[in-house]
Amino acid sequence: MYLQEIGRVPLLTVQEEKLLCRKIELGRYLEKVEDSYFKKYRKFPSPIDIVIHIISQLSKAQPVVQIVEEHIGIKLSGSVVETIKNPKFRAAIDAVIDPSLIAAVAKGKDKGTVAAENVIVNLSINSQLLPPQLLELLAKNKTSWQKLKTLLTNNKFLSQLDTHSKEFKAYFERIKGEAKASEKHLTEANLRLVVSIAKKYIGHGMPLLELIQEGNIGLIRAVDKFQYRKGYKFSTYATWWIRQGITRSIADQSRAIRIPVHMVETINKLLRTTRQLIQELGREPSYEEIGSRLNIPPEKVEGIMALFFREPISLDMPIGEDADSRLGDLVEDHASLAPTEATSQQLLKEQIDKVLDELTEREKKVLQLRFGLKDGHARTLEEVGKEFNVTRERIRQIEGKALRKLRHPTRSRKLKGYLD
16 A cells, blocks of 8 residues: 555656755755744744845855856846846856856855855855845845845835735745645655665565665655755665665664674675576575675675574573673663663753753743653642642643743754654
């Protein structure tokens, strides 16, 4: 059923992939702006605050704009709107940036190449984020790059912005919504890639659906980390993350005594080569024949085969020089918490504490008591009310307000990674 469903999702063209990645980039930038604003002012930015941030960023871009125009051989009037709507200008700063342009900006701004590329990307993103209503105002006022900064202290202009506050809010919400939808679309369009890779690992101790599940986790990480401006095809980049997810899961879960992660890929190559030689020779190949095909010594082939096909041995087998220990002493106890899980729980606890620190003391204490975050004992509304000497209804109100704050993307995002 699952395989049939993912087969209905059409593959993406190169242009469709770039468009999705661009929408993701814009949405993530907006979230980053919101996070930075909250850390600085302890409140969330209004749509006008975001617009002012964009104008502020673009007001610093005039030298870069001039370098870009010279590099691509165009001479514009200096109007902000004319520049950012120019197709040649857009092509130069969006998507993959020409290394020679990066070098020109690095030289002109006296920066390193990484910093110079970031300056161009910043110009690209902020100029794409300008709301249509703001573009109309800039065009109407014939705003030049030089005059952009003066708008931030122009009361008449700021009053004009206020009249469009609702439209700005809807515009930015749409961009963030499109970013989330694009992440989902990019993921779903590459689920078939996960299946094709997972099938190559059948027979390694895990069912196909579990292999696919681990590959999907790798795919999600690839979507999160992919940088389309580097010029790579997403499927090429995602393949590595999908394989990492699958091979590490096999190494961690499929054997009682774990095969080292770095050996899993080597074993897979060896098994594929062995199958090919069996088809070609019509018999089981020797270690020398396998080694010759893979360009590795026969002794190493034998060692790898022994590692993979080793017969089970007793957990009571004595080990050590004095035989005073048993093999079972070294095997993971599944009844106790795994070190990685214990670490994950500790990190979650620390992250929850950090998020709670952004609430008032009363809100923080109410949630700690209600959900047993300190001692594992969850209290009722009435019990918490007695602690604070207020009614249970008042505690319900405080709890509701605190939870609404925690559900805001800038906070909830910090805990999403710990959800199953």
